[in-house]
Amino acid sequence: MLDVKFIRENLELVEKSTKEKGYKINIEEVLSLDDKRKEILSEVETLRAKRNEIAGKMKGGKPAPELIEEGKKIKTEVSEKEQALSTVETELKELLKQVPNVIFDDVPLGGEECSVEVKKWGKNHETGVDHLDYAVSRDWLDFERGAKVAGAKFYYLKGDLALLENALLQYGLSKVIEHGFTFMTVPDMVSSRVLEGCGFNPRTSEQSDEYYIEGEDLAMIATAEMPLTGYHMDEILDEDKLPLFYAGYSACFRKEAGTYGKYTRGLFRVHQFNKLEMYAFCLPEQSKEIHEKILAIEEDIWQGLEIPYHVINIAAGDLGAPAAKKYDMEYWSPVNQKYQEITSCSNCTDFQARACNVRVRRKDGSVEFVHTLNGTAIPFARALVVILENYAREGGKLEVPKVLQPYLGGKTEL
Numbered sequence: 001m002l003d004v005k006f007i008r009e010n011l012e013l014v015e016k017s018t019k020e021k022g023y024k025i026n027i028e029e030v031l032s033l034d035d036k037r038k039e040i041l042s043e044v045e046t047l048r049a050k051r052n053e054i055a056g057k058m059k060g061g062k063p064a065p066e067l068i069e070e071g072k073k074i075k076t077e078v079s080e081k082e083q084a085l086s087t088v089e090t091e092l093k094e095l096l097k098q099v100p101n102v103i104f105d106d107v108p109l110g111g112e113e114c115s116v117e118v119k120k121w122g123k124n125h126e127t128g129v130d131h132l133d134y135a136v137s138r139d140w141l142d143f144e145r146g147a148k149v150a151g152a153k154f155y156y157l158k159g160d161l162a163l164l165e166n167a168l169l170q171y172g173l174s175k176v177i178e179h180g181f182t183f184m185t186v187p188d189m190v191s192s193r194v195l196e197g198c199g200f201n202p203r204t205s206e207q208s209d210e211y212y213i214e215g216e217d218l219a220m221i222a223t224a225e226m227p228l229t230g231y232h233m234d235e236i237l238d239e240d241k242l243p244l245f246y247a248g249y250s251a252c253f254r255k256e257a258g259t260y261g262k263y264t265r266g267l268f269r270v271h272q273f274n275k276l277e278m279y280a281f282c283l284p285e286q287s288k289e290i291h292e293k294i295l296a297i298e299e300d301i302w303q304g305l306e307i308p309y310h311v312i313n314i315a316a317g318d319l320g321a322p323a324a325k326k327y328d329m330e331y332w333s334p335v336n337q338k339y340q341e342i343t344s345c346s347n348c349t350d351f352q353a354r355a356c357n358v359r360v361r362r363k364d365g366s367v368e369f370v371h372t373l374n375g376t377a378i379p380f381a382r383a384l385v386v387i388l389e390n391y392a393r394e395g396g397k398l399e400v401p402k403v404l405q406p407y408l409g410g411k412t413e414l
Contacts, residue, residue: 001096001199001355004034010102017102020109020316025098033092040085047078097196100321101351107325111317115328121299122308128334129392131385132266135161138396141267153256153264153271157384160398160414164387165274165380167400167407169249172276172301172378179297181247181278186227188251189218194230197356199322199348209255224248224277225374232281233356237370239363243282243290247377250275263340266385273381280373283360284350287371291347294375295327298343301377304403307386308332310339322348335389342382345375 007014008031015027054071057063063071108116135141140161146154157165173183195210200222211220221227228248237244252275262269278297280290295311302309314326323346330339350369353359360370391399398414405412 001197001351002099002101003354004030004092004096007031007099008034013102014099017316018100020103021100021319021321022317023098023100023321025095025100027099030092030095030099033088033095037085037088037092040081040088044078044081044085047074047081050074051078097199097355100319101199101324101349103316103319104325104347106313107319108313108315109317110315112315114315115312115318116315118311118313118327120308120310121303122306122332124308124332125334125390128389130265130335131268131388134388134392135266135384138398143266151271153269155267155270161384163408164400164404164414165384167404168378168380168383168387169274169276170407171304171403173247173249175297175301175304176247176276176278176377179245179293179300181245184228184231184246184248186221186224186248186250188221188253189213190221190226190230191217192219194226194233194356195219197233197352198226198229199352199355200226200320211253211255220253221250222254223252223275223374224250225279228277228279228374229352229372230356232358234358236359236361236367237281239283239360242360242370243280243286246279248277248279250277252379263336267381268340268385270381273379275379276377278345278375278377281353281358281370282373284368284371287347287349287373290373291325291327291345294345294373295329298329298345298375298377302329302331302342305387305401307342307390309342314344320346322346322351324349324351331386333386333389342386343376343379346373348372348374 002014007027011027011031018025018027051071051074054067054074057067058071108114132141138161140158142156142158146156177183200209209222213219227250228246231246251272253272256264256269256271278294280294282290299311309329309331312328312330314328319326326344326346328341329343331342333340349371352372353369358370358372359367361367387401388398391401393399400408400411400413408414
């Protein structure tokens with residue numbers, strides 16, 4: 001969420017970012033509503049002062065009937081104006097939720113096709129094995145029974161493929177802990193306040209991706225980013241404690257709404273999967289450097305797995321509401337002969353912290369909102385796709401990446 005004062009002082013920037021991100025929000029309406037809020041607030045404060053003045057006159061004796069009557073009238077007016085103020089504040093807050101974060105100057109403008117490659121690593125493989133056909137042939141993956149018990153795009157991992165996912169988790173953990181992250185397991189559900197605080201506002205109602213719990217103020221998480229964002233909600237952190245680095249492991253639940261036309265085969269896009277997510281709370285002046293750090297850790301992980309990839313600076317039209325800047329890492333798919341997304345990392349500046357009220361107390365006593373960042377270490381379902389495509393060998397065996405062998409009892413193939 002953006003500060004309305006920031007919007008007022010940076011109107012052109014906010015309007016440009018909103019347009020470039022593809023959100024249709026009337027910013028002038030936001031400011032008009034804020035003006036109305038200020039006007040009513042002024043009236044409320046004037047009435048409250050008058051009410052207090054009358055209350056003071058009533059002390060120390062029997063008040064005159066006219067004073068009692070005036071007191072009743074003021075009390076009614078205060079109540080009516082406070083109700084009006086509450087209504088306007090609620091309307092303003094709802095509008096502010098729809099305004100996306102502003103973009104950094106180095107974010108490419110345009111749609112998805114305008115994203116810019118910033119680096120590339122590894123030699124692209126020319127041939128690979130279709131992960132779904134291969135895993136089913138080895139009896140490692142069962143979508144049919146997953147659909148029977150939960151519906152389409154749910155699945156069972158079996159045997160060596162399930163063990164391979166566990167090996168990936170252990171490898172990922174070793175990496176994030178090595179880089180100073182505190183490992184956390186997190187709730188698989190969050191309240192509406194946390195969900196909204198994360199800023200996952202779809203551009204249209206058809207793109208809403210969350211599963212909600214009927215009769216409860218809860219939704220299943222789409223990423224561990226959600227409960228990690230809420231971890232320090234309504235807290236003031238000490239400056240010398242920042243930055244804080246957390247790595248959250250969780251199941252992720254997504255309707256995958258609005259994915260028409262995207263690659264969805266097999267495990268690549270499913271309704272439930274496990275993920276190891278990196279998250280940081282930091283001082284505003286630290287966030288750009290930490291964004292590069294998180295990207296470097298992602299690269300370290302995938303270079304260790306010897307998977308060719310490139311990194312792209314995501315264009316404004318493909319950014320979500322919270323991010324001021326986002327990098328995607330895309331691995332080279334030898335099966336589809338193109339790059340496909342494997343991880344991402346975003347700098348959300350103070351957008352999420354403001355909504356969740358996470359602040360820092362500076363050494364001089366001043367208080368301001370922190371910056372938050374997130375990055376995917378390993379999305380396990382998609383990571384299995386990558387490994388199967390790149391490590392399946394002639395004769396039906398799967399070569400185990402060297403960095404995973406210690407977590408599979410030293411096995412070199414499965």
